[in-house]
Amino acid sequence: MTLISQYSLKNNRKIIPILLIIFFILFLSSLMIGRFKISISILGTILSDIITGDTLSPDFVSQKLVFLWIRLPRCIMAVLVGMCLSVSGGVYQAMFRNPLVSPAVAMTISIARLISIKPIIVMVLAGMVVLSFFNALLMILKYFSDPYDELPSIVFWIMGSLTRVTWHDVFITLAVTSCGLLVFILLRFRLNILSLGDIQAKSLGINPFISRVILIVLSSFMVAMVVATCGQIAWLGLIIPHMARTLVGPKHETMIPVTALLGAIFMLAADVLARSMTTAEIPVGIITAITGAPIFCFLLYKNRGSGWL
Amino acid sequence: MALKTIKIQCKSLGFRYGKKDILHNISHKFSSGSFCAILGRNGSGKTTFLHCLNGIHKPYTGEILINGNNSQFMSQREIAKSISIVAQEYMEIFPFKVLDVVVMGRAPFIGMTSVPDKKDYQLAINALTTLNAAKLANLNFNKISGGERQIAMLASALVQTNEIILLDEPTNHLDFNKKYLFLFKIKQLCKIKNTCVIASMHDPNLAMLFADSVILLNNGKIIDQGPTKKIMTKHNIDTLYKTDSAQIDISLTKKIFMPQSVLK
Numbered sequence: 001m002t003l004i005s006q007y008s009l010k011n012n013r014k015i016i017p018i019l020l021i022i023f024f025i026l027f028l029s030s031l032m033i034g035r036f037k038i039s040i041s042i043l044g045t046i047l048s049d050i051i052t053g054d055t056l057s058p059d060f061v062s063q064k065l066v067f068l069w070i071r072l073p074r075c076i077m078a079v080l081v082g083m084c085l086s087v088s089g090g091v092y093q094a095m096f097r098n099p100l101v102s103p104a105v106a107m108t109i110s111i112a113r114l115i116s117i118k119p120i121i122v123m124v125l126a127g128m129v130v131l132s133f134f135n136a137l138l139m140i141l142k143y144f145s146d147p148y149d150e151l152p153s154i155v156f157w158i159m160g161s162l163t164r165v166t167w168h169d170v171f172i173t174l175a176v177t178s179c180g181l182l183v184f185i186l187l188r189f190r191l192n193i194l195s196l197g198d199i200q201a202k203s204l205g206i207n208p209f210i211s212r213v214i215l216i217v218l219s220s221f222m223v224a225m226v227v228a229t230c231g232q233i234a235w236l237g238l239i240i241p242h243m244a245r246t247l248v249g250p251k252h253e254t255m256i257p258v259t260a261l262l263g264a265i266f267m268l269a270a271d272v273l274a275r276s277m278t279t280a281e282i283p284v285g286i287i288t289a290i291t292g293a294p295i296f297c298f299l300l301y302k303n304r305g306s307g308w309l
Numbered sequence: 310m311a312l313k314t315i316k317i318q319c320k321s322l323g324f325r326y327g328k329k330d331i332l333h334n335i336s337h338k339f340s341s342g343s344f345c346a347i348l349g350r351n352g353s354g355k356t357t358f359l360h361c362l363n364g365i366h367k368p369y370t371g372e373i374l375i376n377g378n379n380s381q382f383m384s385q386r387e388i389a390k391s392i393s394i395v396a397q398e399y400m401e402i403f404p405f406k407v408l409d410v411v412v413m414g415r416a417p418f419i420g421m422t423s424v425p426d427k428k429d430y431q432l433a434i435n436a437l438t439t440l441n442a443a444k445l446a447n448l449n450f451n452k453i454s455g456g457e458r459q460i461a462m463l464a465s466a467l468v469q470t471n472e473i474i475l476l477d478e479p480t481n482h483l484d485f486n487k488k489y490l491f492l493f494k495i496k497q498l499c500k501i502k503n504t505c506v507i508a509s510m511h512d513p514n515l516a517m518l519f520a521d522s523v524i525l526l527n528n529g530k531i532i533d534q535g536p537t538k539k540i541m542t543k544h545n546i547d548t549l550y551k552t553d554s555a556q557i558d559i560s561l562t563k564k565i566f567m568p569q570s571v572l573k
Binding site for chain 1: 360363364365384385386387388389390392393394396399402403404405406409410413414416417419421422423424425469
């Protein structure tokens with residue numbers, strides 16, 4: 001009899017600690033980098049002050065204010081946004097069995113899908129149609145908006161940015177993201193089965209409808225949350241799950257945590273670039289879009305012939 | 310010799326897709342340790358029938374008894390614990406390893422929020438080993454050949470349950486030799502594990518070689534059903550496939566059918 005020990009059951013789980021180290025280094029450095037530089041010693045003082053509850057010497061007051069009310073919530077938000085968009089993108093892809101489904105398209109598909117069950121390619125096309133329809137509505141909105149006041153804010157929202165993040169936003173997003181992540185991690189094996197398609201899931205005793213409703217509602221809620229606070233941040237939901245699959249394979253047991261970590265790392269890096277590349281800040285959505293496209297091409301090239309892309 | 314019991318019984322089963330009648334008044338008893346073949350032309354309702362049996366479709370009229378329990382009152386999970394299916398074809402999936410696909414057969418026995426453990430993987434490996442396919446375990450499911458896929462899916466079905474196995478046109482992607490080997494394996498299972506096998510098939514000659522009983526399905530209605538030897542006659546083949554066939558005797562017990570037109 002063949003023994004189980006001859007097979008590698010855990011798909012490269014070694015990568016998780018490495019990603020965690022990268023994540024922590026990046027998080028710490030993103031706390032320091034920006035228009036308002038906070039050196040590592042000052043960061044240490046501020047952090048120890050927060051922990052011990054001491055008051056700072058007056059020279060550090062402004063640093064502390066910037067750190068506590070702007071830098072820290074922003075960095076945490078970057079982490080949350082990264083996790084949220086990439087993990088929900090990964091879940092969408094598993095449920096629609098389609099590598100091109102990103103949250104933006106899938107949200108519309110899911111509504112159509114709930115009404116009646118149709119071939120998935122029709123759903124994707126329907127998603128594109130609805131998307132372009134809403135784009136048209138957005139254009140009408142832009143056309144009629146006040147060019148001095150409303151138009152810039154619409155444009156900035158479309159570009160996606162983490163500039164106006166408050167602690168309030170952070171807490172709500174944190175609640176939604178952790179709730180979603182928890183459910184996705186609990187249902188990790190079911191996601192594998194759902195990714196085989198409806199008939200297969202049913203023959204394996206799983207009601208695809210209920211699982212799908214739970215997963216779609218949750219991931220749509222996560223995406224909606226992020227879009228409402230930070231605007232459209234492109235590509236994340238599409239490329240990060242692909243990256244994770246390339247690294248550790250498609251099993252959601254490892255793929256979901258790796259996607260979350262990669263998403264957080266990617267978003268933190270994009271946000272650091274956004275606020276340090278030029279003197280004026282670049283909307284982070286532009287950074288993700290510019291870097292996302294070539295990365296996606298690379299992944300397409302790398303995964304060619306794996307039979308799926 | 311294991312005891313033969315009735316595993317699935319359908320009583321005047323009917324199924325509708327919208328307003329279109331797909332299956333009409335089908336009654337049959339499937340017993341353990343026997344291989345039943347369902348023959349019919351394309352679109353005669355073979356696949357739909359199989360899908361009704363394992364609860365993917367809900368019958369419009371009639372009822373299905375699985376081990377004596379009405380399937381209407383069983384959850385999908387309960388049904389899946391005693392019926393597994395090897396589907397006709399698989400859409401491309403994520404690049405899972407074969408072992409990961411096989412272990413998914415354990416799904417009905419695994420809690421909603423748990424993952425397969427070592428024991429489940431061992432079962433999956435055992436199933437692959439019994440089918441002489443242990444070497445496939447670590448390969449990408451999308452990259453193996455159609456025949457290997459079929460074997461992998463059979464392993465997955467076995468891991469799920471060997472009580473009742475449904476096969477939807479199992480020999481579709483197999484080459485000449487593999488067809489026979491695959492069905493031979495199934496037949497062995499049938500005898501050794503006392504499995505109830507129900508297979509929809511295209512080739513009456515294969516059905517004649519392996520099946521214990523046959524159901525002839527035409528436009529969702531049963532033309533004839535019963536033991537293979539009794540049912541597989543020139544007359545029945547002609548009516549079923551709307552052709553004029555010739556019976557060729559190979560030996561005293563074995564014969565094959567072929568359309569008259571190719572013999573001329």
